[in-house]
Amino acid sequence: MEMPLPDQTVLARKAEIVALLRRVLPAGSVIDAPEETYAYECDALTAYRCPPLAVVLPETTEQVAAALKICHEQNVPVVPRGAGTSLAGGAMPTSDAVIIGIAKMNEVLETDYDNRIIRVQTGRTNLSVTGAVEENGFFYAPDPSSQLACAIAGNIAMNSGGAHCLKYGVTTNNLLGARLVTIEGDIIDVGGPYMDAGGLDLLALICGSEGQLGIVTEATLRILPKPEGARPILIGFDDNEVAGACVSDVIKAGILPVAIEFMDRICIRATEDFAGAGYPDCEALLIVEVEGSDAEIDAQLERISEIAQKHNPVELRQSQSAEESAKIWLGRKSAFGAMGQINDYMCLDGTIPVSQLPLVLRRISELSEEFGLKVGNVFHAGDGNMHPLILFDANKPGDLEKCEDLGAEILKLCVSVGGCLTGEHGVGVEKRELMTHQFSADDLDIQMAVKDVFDEKWLLNPAKVFPLSVSASRRGPQEVNR
Numbered sequence: 001m002e003m004p005l006p007d008q009t010v011l012a013r014k015a016e017i018v019a020l021l022r023r024v025l026p027a028g029s030v031i032d033a034p035e036e037t038y039a040y041e042c043d044a045l046t047a048y049r050c051p052p053l054a055v056v057l058p059e060t061t062e063q064v065a066a067a068l069k070i071c072h073e074q075n076v077p078v079v080p081r082g083a084g085t086s087l088a089g090g091a092m093p094t095s096d097a098v099i100i101g102i103a104k105m106n107e108v109l110e111t112d113y114d115n116r117i118i119r120v121q122t123g124r125t126n127l128s129v130t131g132a133v134e135e136n137g138f139f140y141a142p143d144p145s146s147q148l149a150c151a152i153a154g155n156i157a158m159n160s161g162g163a164h165c166l167k168y169g170v171t172t173n174n175l176l177g178a179r180l181v182t183i184e185g186d187i188i189d190v191g192g193p194y195m196d197a198g199g200l201d202l203l204a205l206i207c208g209s210e211g212q213l214g215i216v217t218e219a220t221l222r223i224l225p226k227p228e229g230a231r232p233i234l235i236g237f238d239d240n241e242v243a244g245a246c247v248s249d250v251i252k253a254g255i256l257p258v259a260i261e262f263m264d265r266i267c268i269r270a271t272e273d274f275a276g277a278g279y280p281d282c283e284a285l286l287i288v289e290v291e292g293s294d295a296e297i298d299a300q301l302e303r304i305s306e307i308a309q310k311h312n313p314v315e316l317r318q319s320q321s322a323e324e325s326a327k328i329w330l331g332r333k334s335a336f337g338a339m340g341q342i343n344d345y346m347c348l349d350g351t352i353p354v355s356q357l358p359l360v361l362r363r364i365s366e367l368s369e370e371f372g373l374k375v376g377n378v379f380h381a382g383d384g385n386m387h388p389l390i391l392f393d394a395n396k397p398g399d400l401e402k403c404e405d406l407g408a409e410i411l412k413l414c415v416s417v418g419g420c421l422t423g424e425h426g427v428g429v430e431k432r433e434l435m436t437h438q439f440s441a442d443d444l445d446i447q448m449a450v451k452d453v454f455d456e457k458w459l460l461n462p463a464k465v466f467p468l469s470v471s472a473s474r475r476g477p478q479e480v481n482r
């Protein structure tokens with residue numbers, strides 16, 4: 001993976017820049033010792049690493065603004081960071097960059113049950129947003145599998161999704177307002193505690209902008225009353241493609257389960273060994289969950305079972321208790337971790353029209369054979385958001401490169417069937433060079449012109465999202481490190 005060479009003038013001024021930052025931040029909030037900055041050298045895409053120049057951990061929006069103002073004046077690149085769980089290398093630093101991490105900013109600022117909103121500092125973890133309101137019967141819907149660790153900041157930047165987003169939408173559908181600090185250090189509020197703000201929909205622009213436009217320090221989020229009940233059903237098949245066809249038929253029938261998750265044999269076995277979720281022994285497994293009253297749940301599950309029966313399932317089992325349901329979901333949410341225990345892997349994130357699932361699953365298995373690397377699949381099937389996990393050996397020379405090439409082919413496949421390069425993990429450094437397969441030169445130019453408006457010097461989150469050759473003229477004449 002190529003990265004621009006660091007700006008030597010910034011590296012040479014490290015002591016001066018750190019001193020300026022220390023002047024505006026509380027003691028202990030600026031980290032520059034190499035043994036400590038190593039902790040920030042990567043995110044969850046651990047294949048690529050680079051320690052930053054320094055790390056800043058502010059406690060208030062005003063401190064974020066003061067740090068950004070200094071970086072802007074000193075021409076220092078800035079990498080915004082939440083919890084560092086990005087799977088796309090979105091929070092990976094460059095050696096001339098200051099990381100601004102908002103992990104210390106994790107307070108609930110306001111809960112308003114009458115208007116069903118919560119306002120939080122964006123360092124708060126996803127799961128603890130629900131934690132703050134569940135006693136009163138509410139929850140925050142977007143539920144990335146990393147929700148115990150990932151921060152609302154990263155969720156907004158990546159427009160994150162999760163298993164239950166089929167019914168409730170992803171982050172952008174549940175975000176009502178954001179406080180954004182610009183690279184110049186200005187603090188602006190976008191949106192607010194209501195459904196639709198006047199004027200241009202700048203909130204939608206910020207959501208999913210991968211730290212390219214500013215640093216989000218506060219968010220107003222929609223909270224929902226907990227459903228009366230929920231029940232998953234496990235549907236096992238002896239063939240991946242058939243499971244894919246079943247998903248397509250459920251969606252076509254107009255039923256809206258809250259989640260339809262898919263796992264293939266490799267992932268079922270790894271998860272079962274790790275979490276003992278009680279999954280059946282089969283080639284492909286669907287976890288379909290519906291919500292409502294008991295009568296509504298029974299009616300929906302009956303229709304889903306009828307559709308599944310047409311595809312000759314080898315197992316069709318409804319959860320019998322809240323404990324069993326919790327175990328089923330614990331398994332699904334631990335699937336990535338379970339796979340990590342058996343192999344190095346790279347997790348992809350393409351989205352496709354649901355009707356293309358059988359074709360794409362078949363092609364992935366053919367590509368896996370061609371490249372000689374195993375691929376496991378565990379993903380949000382209901383909204384066509386695929387997560388092929390390519391298994392490779394990080395210690396075997398050439399394996400990572402082979403894995404990257406296979407990953408590129410799979411993502412191009414997603415684009416070729418009418419889908420796109422990312423569903424929820426973002427572009428980061430991982431899919432940066434593939435953007436030309438999805439967007440024309442003019443498309444990319446318009447997207448970069450938006451960044452020009454927010455970040456004229458192109459200091460925010462360098463070398464992410466836009467292919468290096470395409471963004472070269474805007475980033476300045478930097479050499480590329482191969």
Ligand SMILES: Cc1cc2nc3c(=O)[nH]c(=O)nc-3n(C[C@H](O)[C@H](O)[C@H](O)COP(=O)(O)OP(=O)(O)OC[C@H]3O[C@@H](n4cnc5c(N)ncnc54)[C@H](O)[C@@H]3O)c2cc1C
Nearest residue numbers: 082083084085086090145151154155157160161211216424
């Ligand atoms: C085991 C595992 C499972 C996962 N499952 C899912 C899943 O189901 N769904 C899903 O969507 N993702 C998933 N992810 C990916 C990841 O958790 C999400 O992308 C998450 O939203 C990242 O949040 P974070 O706080 O860790 O952000 P980081 O990794 O710190 O940063 C992510 C991006 O956000 C930017 N950013 C961070 N803070 C700010 C800020 N304050 N202002 C502006 N930009 C900012 C960063 O620059 C970077 O580009 C998973 C990851 C792991 C490791």
